[in-house]
Amino acid sequence: MNLEKTMKYKWQYPNHKNQLIDCVDLFCGAGGLTHGLIRSGINVTVGIDIDTSCKFPYESNNKNRFIEKNVKDLTSKEVSSFFSNSKIRLLAGCAPCQPFSTYSRNRNKDEKWGLVADFGKLVKEISPELVTMENVPQITQHEIFHILLDYLDGYNIWWDIVDCTQYGIPQTRKRLVLLASKMGKIKLCSADELGLNKIVTVRQAISLLPAIKAGEFYKNDPLHSSSSLSQLNTSRIRASKPGGTWRDWDVSLRAKCHRKESGRFYSGVYARMEWDKPSPTITTQFHGFGNGRFGHPSQDRAISLREGAILQTFPKDYKFINKDEKPVFNKLARLIGNAVPVQLAEVIGRSFVIHLNDKIT
């Protein structure tokens, strides 16, 4: 079965006319941001990340180079060398979503937030015409955000908390998006302007993928595989209704901490998604039924890695592993959950392209 035919809707591809913008993508991950920027007509020259497991997906799906490096060790001279002289320079930096990501657990807070400051310092020294970053909304409540804004002195800045569902992304993810320009006023295009103003549901995104069982994978696409479930979790998912909670289960199935009726426990774990709504935020833990509302709406399993990637609006054939490789769930879920949704990245890219067209024509 061709997975291409399993998608019910198609993304809209913009015109790739003149690639006026060169982009260097710091903290590039598996390439969510890069892929969307390329779709919008931006020439991404290089992606840089400390995590070696990003190399395969990054380079297999995008024609540009991946460099494994700590952003802390990058000099402005080195980063500048990745831009061509004749192009408008965009520096992108989606530093880890600290202190909430799994990456942060063993590091001290200053070091974690320090990566955002390192990005700010590189912006200050390189002085690119355009800048973008994406992060968790909570960053705006931290001093580091204001430090970053200080580094952007002299730029026209737009930032807001963006609700992904408003841009046709089948996921209730909310993220801070920042755009900055030395070339005049800038803003993120609205969904209306880009013709993306339709809510897309889990059903529209993943319902036509082949059915698989927990612990199984689909032979033509090893990424369409779902983690195995214990006997207890199998009984629990069978007792779960789409959109329901563990409170619907028989008490015997509940975790010990959920047996008391104090009502203080988070009910959005061990739960199924609903077909006719966008999914919850795809986190780095989405492969586990117990980690959130990550149960498939009708099959007795957590969503597959491929389903998570599609809900993150990666193309359905985006390569994360070699064809014969066995998927490593926690590694791949981290790459997928950490990504900027490709569709959001495309909106960011198109906003820059339109911004420049306005300046040039």
Ligand SMILES: C[S@@+](CC[C@H](N)C(=O)[O-])C[C@H]1O[C@@H](n2cnc3c(N)ncnc32)[C@H](O)[C@@H]1O
């Ligand atoms: C939020 S993710 C970026 C996702 C990426 N922009 C995408 O759209 O797929 C943050 C990335 O920062 C990387 N990272 C963490 N610390 C780093 C460092 N010191 N230098 C370079 N990359 C780092 C992580 O490996 C992770 O891939």
